[in-house]
Amino acid sequence: DAEITQSPRHKITETGRQVTLACHQTWNHNNMFWYRQDLGHGLRLIHYSYGVQDTNKGEVSDGYSVSRSNTEDLPLTLESAASSQTSVYFCASSAQASGADTQYFGPGTRLTVL
């Protein structure tokens, strides 16, 4: 069965370190998204991609970067981790660029920055 996976599921790091969160989907979807989930804010879009070599900034992109070298993967990098980036991170994918297409979410990565 097709799926979307994230790794690691839990991560503790220190302020100033570079951290990369992995997202891998086997749906062969063109669209991939990264969100962060914080109490009182719901999910907020960090970065998204509509295909290989395409990346775009979302609502809360400062301090984050992504790259899309193939269809299956969209790793999220925190260049220099800050305590404000402690959060739960979700990756999602969808097939089409528009038309109320369902987004499929990974299980999430809980990141703690000390």
Place this chain on the structure above:
Amino acid sequence: GNSVTQMEGPVTLSEEAFLTINCTYTATGYPSLFWYVQYPGEGLQLLLKATKADDKGSNKGFEATYRKETTSFHLEKGSVQVSDSAVYFCALEETSGSRLTFGEGTQLTVNP
């Protein structure tokens, strides 16, 4: 810009009670509207959706009607079960680009 406002939680109900979770939105154009559900320790999954005014989305006993005149998409269920305990998110998709804007989420707890 686009925004979604959900009723404040948490919401606690007894089994078989009627559920309403309010959702209103602000958007330009004609967005599609969604309800996603997040069970404990899991990612979000689509519960239902509606793509145009007066559409009704339904799934697993839950319903929501796209009301353009009141810019609302309230979630309802006639008789909740303990297994419905989860966080519910209302969301909209811009008319172009597939990006979702989420509400804050509403925690629902159903007691036996």
